[in-house]
Amino acid sequence: MTKTKSNTSYAIGDLADEFGVTTRTLRFYEEKGFLRPERRGRVRYFSQSDRVRLKLLLRGKRLGLSLDDSAEIVDLYETPEGSRRQLNVLLDKLAERRMQLQQQARDLKATLSELERVEQQCKQALDALPNKARKAR
Amino acid sequence: MTKTKSNTSYAIGDLADEFGVTTRTLRFYEEKGFLRPERRGRVRYFSQSDRVRLKLLLRGKRLGLSLDDSAEIVDLYETPEGSRRQLNVLLDKLAERRMQLQQQARDLKATLSELERVEQQCKQALDALPNKARKAR
DNA sequence: TGCTGTATTTACGTTAACGTCAACGTAAGT
DNA sequence: ACTTACGTTGACGTTAACGTAAATACAGCA
Numbered sequence: 001m002t003k004t005k006s007n008t009s010y011a012i013g014d015l016a017d018e019f020g021v022t023t024r025t026l027r028f029y030e031e032k033g034f035l036r037p038e039r040r041g042r043v044r045y046f047s048q049s050d051r052v053r054l055k056l057l058l059r060g061k062r063l064g065l066s067l068d069d070s071a072e073i074v075d076l077y078e079t080p081e082g083s084r085r086q087l088n089v090l091l092d093k094l095a096e097r098r099m100q101l102q103q104q105a106r107d108l109k110a111t112l113s114e115l116e117r118v119e120q121q122c123k124q125a126l127d128a129l130p131n132k133a134r135k136a137r
Numbered sequence: 138m139t140k141t142k143s144n145t146s147y148a149i150g151d152l153a154d155e156f157g158v159t160t161r162t163l164r165f166y167e168e169k170g171f172l173r174p175e176r177r178g179r180v181r182y183f184s185q186s187d188r189v190r191l192k193l194l195l196r197g198k199r200l201g202l203s204l205d206d207s208a209e210i211v212d213l214y215e216t217p218e219g220s221r222r223q224l225n226v227l228l229d230k231l232a233e234r235r236m237q238l239q240q241q242a243r244d245l246k247a248t249l250s251e252l253e254r255v256e257q258q259c260k261q262a263l264d265a266l267p268n269k270a271r272k273a274r
Numbered sequence: 275t276g277c278t279g280t281a282t283t284t285a286c287g288t289t290a291a292c293g294t295c296a297a298c299g300t301a302a303g304t
Numbered sequence: 305a306c307t308t309a310c311g312t313t314g315a316c317g318t319t320a321a322c323g324t325a326a327a328t329a330c331a332g333c334a
Contacts (some may be wrong), residue, residue: 013310023311028292042299042312059244064201067291077251080258087263094256101249107196108245112238114214119231121217126224150280160281165322179282179329204321 009038009045019058029057034071063104073097146175146182156195166194171208200241210234 016023029035030044034057037044046054053074060070072093079090153160166172167181171194174181183191190211197207213231 011310022293024292024294027312032291044311059248062201062241062244063248064199073248073252077255080255080262082262084263084266087259087266091256091259091263094252094259098249098252098256101245101252104199105242105245105249107199108238108242111196111200111210112235112242115210115231115235115238118214118217119228119235122224122228122231125217125219126221126228129221129224148280159323161322161324164282169321181281 009047010051012037012044012046015046015051015054019054021058026054029054029067032067032071034067034074063101146184147188149174149181149183152183152188152191156191158195163191166191166204169204169208171204171211200238 010018012023012026016026026035026037026044026046030037035046035050035053037046037050039045056074056077057067057070060073061067065073076090076094076097082090147155149160149163153163163172163174163181163183167174172183172187172190174183174187176182193211193214194204194207197210198204200207202210209230213227213234216227219227
């Protein structure tokens with residue numbers, strides 16, 4: 001609960017609580033270079049930018065990406081600069097990621113529709129049972 | 138390439154090739170109980186049903202699920218039976234999975250649209266560069 | 275008969291993403 | 305001065321999902 005200054009920076013515990021991760025996780029992310037909190041003495045202070053990066057990292061995780069992959073994507077967001085060559089490399093990466101995510105979207109759709117199909121079967125099986133009380137459907 | 142009998146069962150190497158995994162993976166999946174190939178002597182023969190399960194398992198993996206979670210979902214597909222209690226438990230699991238996948242769909246959508254936004258920026262940056270040859274856009 | 279190719283088991287190795295101590299510092303409240 | 309709450313740095317432990325290597329079996333063929 002300890003607000004550090006105004007609201008422009010977060011203590012490690014607060015940020016951890018907000019996103020439902022442990023402080024160990026945040027330290028680990030810093031150690032790996034995914035986050036770069038400011039240091040006053042030895043103590044970490046996380047900026048808004050850190051907060052956003054964390055949010056995006058966790059979103060990547062929910063998609064099943066590795067932290068490295070997740071971080072690569074987040075880095076792509078922050079790279080609007082570069083030479084022609086660099087821009088083309090970046091475009092390649094973006095296209096590759098996009099195709100991967102589109103495949104995921106297809107997998108997701110298929111899985112969801114199968115889940116829903118089974119759910120329907122399930123409900124019908126329930127309706128067809130000899131039973132006591134009725135629930136509204 | 139060795140077809141085993143007619144086409145109703147697959148040798149481990151063939152199945153591995155077809156799905157782009159190693160034989161080690163298939164043995165591991167059997168060891169974990171995710172697949173149950175028939176045995177003639179010590180040799181494994183994978184059925185159509187094994188093939189389907191494998192396909193679904195790998196789809197789950199692409200969604201970032203653990204093998205255990207993936208297998209649980211596959212098992213749900215094959216469980217249309219049960220008592221009232223069991224059916225309700227199953228419905229709960231199905232609903233939970235569905236909500237999780239829907240969250241993932243949202244994450245996916247957000248990530249995709251951000252990727253596409255950056256792609257546009259990138260292309261504009263390329264167009265704005267002082268350069269030699271022109272590519273069609 | 276010996277080679278080639280595919281199969282088997284056993285078992286130790288590896289990487290990612292943290293968990294879990296231990297030992298310590300520091301600032302705030304009583 | 306003592307406790308409580310939160311922070312710090314090591315450093316070893318853990319789990320999942322295979323990789324990899326060694327030793328062995330078996331089937332077809334030149």
